[in-house]
Amino acid sequence: MKIVLQNLTKRYPNRNKKIKEDVIAVNNFSFEIPDGQLIGLLGPSGCGKSTTLNMICGLEKPTSGKIFFGDDDVTDLPPENRGVGMVFQSYALYPHLTVLQNIMFPMENLKGKDKMTKEAMRARAEEAARMVQIDQLLERKPSELSGGQQQRVAIARALVKVPRVLLLDEPLSNLDARLRLQTREEIRRIQRETGVTTVFVTHDQEEAMSISDLIVVMEAGVVQQIAKPQLVYEDPINLFVAKFLGTPPINVFEGEVKGGVVYIGEDAVMKAEPDSSWKEGAPGAAPGVALKDGRVTIGIRPEGFDPEKDGELRCGLTAVEVMGRDTSIVATNAHAANGSIRTIVSTEELSEVSGETVNFRIKPSRIYLFDHETGARVRCRFTPLR
């Protein structure tokens, strides 16, 4: 079942009654979620992810815009008629009911011709429990389960009516790091097995990158970029997306373009020329602005630095950190956003590093230019200076 969101907008009256202006929680969100895919809805806290999910679910009515499931307009349908399953951040398992009773609860609400016998409900509940591997725990109360097990019960309860759409609102944020890793694999497996179209909300970019087919990056109610996880990372549409994805985060510098050369302070680091295959505003062209001389914001991914004696970017050396298989060089540069940068290098390259300073060559595939004012991506081609 594909889900179509058409100019979806949600305004709330401001919670602070002194402010007359509405809060725009979601602003003009249009997107077609392909059938059977897992979509990661990613953004910082308060950007409107839950609101979007609640509108798809039917718990919130959009202020304007439409929602289609397949070809059906469901904008005005209540949640129970949409065929959605939802998993809440708090799991919302009824604490006074056993696991089995919790999973059976949604089926007990069915009326009329959909009404099920107790045995049928039990069989379905057991099947759902088996799928999430909690069929040994059916008689327990939620308080007698670990966080991960509670999570599985919540997923079983959401899946038991075989929904057309599965919605998960930050389902992993109450789990510890190890369990989070395990459970997200589990969610991915269940989603593959059932083939149910799934929207997964998270503020954790790593989580979104690891399990999504497509990532939707949101900020302040506005969709920034929709793309495959790798593409969001490698081809960010603006400075916000570039900064939000990746650990360690992208290194940001204030710089300048002069005569086709990119400068960070005095250091010329890269040649840049306009991208001939790209035209601003052309149909189908990626959004962005054309290259021109003047101030720019420069983003360089941590893995885009090669320490070399005669590297173009001159920095002060702060520390070399070895963390498992990664080695990090922490260095200072007066033009970096907070005075310091963090790079990831291979261990062989470390022989070049000693003393007070370190110089880097920059890899053309890992550097991005952004408009100094708007943060929009500057579309251009890079070539090394040497």
Place this chain on the structure above:
Amino acid sequence: MDKNNSKAWLYLLPAMIFLGVFMIYPLFDVIIYSVEEGYNFASQTYFGIGDYNFAYVLRDTYFLQALKNTFILVIITVPLSTGIALLISVGINSITKLRDFYQTVFFLPYVTNTLAVGLVFMILFKKTPYSDGFVNLLITSLGGTAVDFIDGPYWAKMFVMCFYTVWVVLPFKILILTSALASVNPDYYKAARVDGTSKLRIFTRITLPMISPMIFYLVITGFIGAFKAYSDVVAIFGTNLNAAGMNTIVGYVYDMLYGDSGGYPSFAAAAALILFAIVLTITCINLLISDKNTHYA
């Protein structure tokens, strides 16, 4: 005993002293009084030890009347006030506008002096040479005949007493229940809505179990409070409760000690112990039932 342990006892000491002096000692004193037959206040002497005091109290028609009154009061007002409080709390919880206003309105009786509230009830219900009371005006205007609620038939007096008791205990119960309702995680309701749960089912299967500890708390304290009713009755019917036939057990105890026919601490002690036994039994039964039916998060 290790050092930590003795320290703990030291910290407990002030509370233990207070409890001992004001709770434990009086309790034992009452038990002793209750078995001393023919105790004389003036000479502080008694004839012997036995159960005569209990036998006397249990045959005293005033005590039996008080017992009956108290039981009627308890059985009517505890379920009624808890039920009404639940209805009002659910109502308050489901409105968003003017919620604070309604909360204040329902809470007013709680901060108003009992005797002042009693006076208001007198004005509402009492017949005077000048007026029949507000309620009687209503009754007659609807075509009924006026009833004397304060000095009239037993059922009318009982009605006023129950009405009054329910009204006085409502604010506290509403306060407790509205906060219990407000503390239920809204995600439960969202999950229920996604599943298309009907309003009634949400209430019976989710809301009620979630707030059941508070309901049981209110029922237990309600029982205890109603069994100890006294000052409210005085506020409406005056101090000569035996004559009005509206005495309560605590009123009986008081009368036996300080009333016009008082001066019998042994009878008072026996009556007090009977009340103690009743309250203890009912509370234990309540706790047994609530343990089976209450979900504690």
